[in-house]
Amino acid sequence: MKTRFLMATAAAAIVMVACNNEETDNWAGEIRLSSGLEAQQVTRSINPDLQGGQIADEVEVGFFxxxxxxxxTTTYPQNLLYTANGNGSFDGSTVYYPQSGNGVNIYAYAPWKDGLSLGGxxxxxIQENQSTDEGYLASDLLWGQPMKQKTDDPGVYESANPVARTKENVNVTFKHLLSKIQIELTPEAGLTAKDFRGATLKILNVKNTTSLTLTDGAISEASGSAVEVTAATYENKExxxxxxxxxxxxxxxxxxxxGTKFLKVTLKSGGELYYTLPSGADDADLVLESGKIYKYDIKVKLTGLTVTSQITDWETIGEGNPVKGEAVME
Structure with missing residues (x-):
């Protein structure tokens, strides 16, 4: 099946070595890990490039x-824990290719969790507070396997498992499995940026739980109670x-x-401004898809609510039209 990765990907290179050094560069058969995120999507208000082109520094990644x-003839510890160093490689234990000469199958995911098995x-x-880098990264569910371009269709990638013995890096491509909501607020009608000092921005009424099948990267439907996710807490500074x-x-x-309340800005003064999804006869429910970005350009004022464009799927970095609207004080 053709697979096009439209989100960030990470290359994890593993090189396994034989017990005898067969190569002139002293390669011992170890699996060499490296990482890089392909068409990265995720942006932050503080650091727009966080976990963009690479898995972020100190993110823990699990490998099978x-x-x-x-x-x-060779067995490996499962759910191996490696730590990304932010520049495309990982820190962790060294593992080697089988002496039998057979290839290996590699699967990976992040963030790492103890007690997982490949067949499970x-x-x-997700974290309910994503206003910090730590909370945001802990919510960014990634899954990957070695990928290669199809020879008859270079724009399409397919699984490269099993990986043959090689001293070269094995590129494990990670994709973002969840959805990203990106928001830009514009104060209008008497409001200015200073009115947002000490304010919080939340995403409302989203279920917070899913289940990842580790062998193929599939995720289940959202479950759990509806929660409020804090996207930003703006500093109370000049x-x-x-x-x-x-x-x-x-x-x-x-x-x-x-018709569901979806975004909320709470000002330091206590005022609450909401963005509610349109509820007209011609409007549709909001369908958030895996690996897509949904951009909202919200004009914030004390009265009125207008939507001037529609949500577009997130496909490549920096492209896509934001949803334009306004938030109303309640």
Missing amino acids: INENASNP NYAFS GLTEENLKAAAIVVPQTITK
């Missing part, structure tokens, strides 16, 4: 490596400008019924 044989599922919940009134948060793919 198995010999490609019905009766393997990963019950995953330096806050309209350029800083941005935020992004990650949510589980799901359908949100039209």
Whole structure:
């Protein structure tokens, strides 16, 4: 099946070595890991490039490596824990290719969790506070395997498992499995950036849990109770400008019924401004899909609510038209 990755990908290179040094560069057969995120999507209000072209520094990544044989001669510890160093490689234990000469199958995911097995599922919940880098990264569910371009269709990638013995890096491409909500606020009608000092921005009424099948990267429908996800808490400082009134948060793919309150800005004064999904006869429910970005350009004023464009799927970095609207004080 053709697979096009429209989200960030990461290359994890593993090189396994034989017990005798067969290569002139002293390669011992170890699996060499490296990482890089392909068409990265995720932006932050503080750091727009966080986990963009690479898995972020200190993110823990889990690997499953198995010999490609019905009766393997080499077994590996499962759910290996590696730590990304932010520049495309990982820190962790060294593992080697089988002496039998067989290839290996490699699967990976992040963030790492103890107690998982390749044949099982990963019950995953996003963080309700994503206003910090830590909360945001802990919500960015990634899954990957080695990928290669198809020779007859270079624009399409397919699985490269099993990986043959090689001293070269094995590129493990990670994709973002959840949905990203990206928001830019513009104060209008008497409001200025200073009115947002000490304010919070939240995404409302989203279910927070899913389950990842570790063998193929599939995720289940969203489950759990509806929660509020804090995307940003704006500092109460003089330096806050309209350029800083941005935020992004990650949510589980799901359908949100039209007419639902979806975004909320709470000002330091206690005023609450809401963005509610349109509920007209011609409006549809909001369907959040895996690996897509949903951009909202919200004009904030004390009265009125207008939507001037529609949500577009997130496909490549920096492209796509934001949803334009206004928030109303209640």
